[in-house]
Amino acid sequence: AQSVTQPDIHITVSEGASLELRCNYSYGATPYLFWYVQSPGQGLQLLLKYFSGDTLVQGIKGFEAEFKRSQSSFNLRKPSVHWSDAAEYFCAVGVASYDKVIFGPGTSLSVIP
């Protein structure tokens, strides 16, 4: 069965430091991959997505992610974190039937001023 894991439940970084959030998936075919961010009391916002092509994907708010097929990973990165980036981050995989997206458990990010 398809699954998504995010090994880090919670991460704390200092403002201005770099960030990498890990995501691993289990899926037999080429997946469609997404990263979302959720601020408290709000819905999810799509940061970026990978369907095909260049494995380094640029998103909004200065985020990028790299698809590594050999490692079944799709890690999210940002070179310099801002205090406003504190939120919950979800990795998700779209399955072959195209109409179902499975979410990982999420990583909570705290930013120290």
Added chain:
Amino acid sequence: KAGVTQTPRYLIKTRGQQVTLSCSPISGHRSVSWYQQTPGQGLQFLFEYFSETQRNKGNFPGRFSGRQFSNSRSEMNVSTLELGDSALYLCASSLAVEGAPNQPQHFGDGTRLSIL
């Protein structure tokens, strides 16, 4: 343009009752997906509708049902409510093209359902 609108934002019900939640997608979007979010189970897929047809359904009991209208607005219904149904229910809309990957792009702020 207006985002995804979910109503109501908050709802309190008691066990055994039923509830209907509403989701109005972004204008022109034909796909609406529903998710249940709880601290213990995270985000779980309920179902997805495209052009008034349910395309896929998650692993939820038959008490959870939905429908989509011709204007793409969607409703979700939960009957015989249980304490475990307390959750944030999110809907997402996407432009979607038949045969192309679904990508829930725009989420509403959710309906917080509390069961007493």
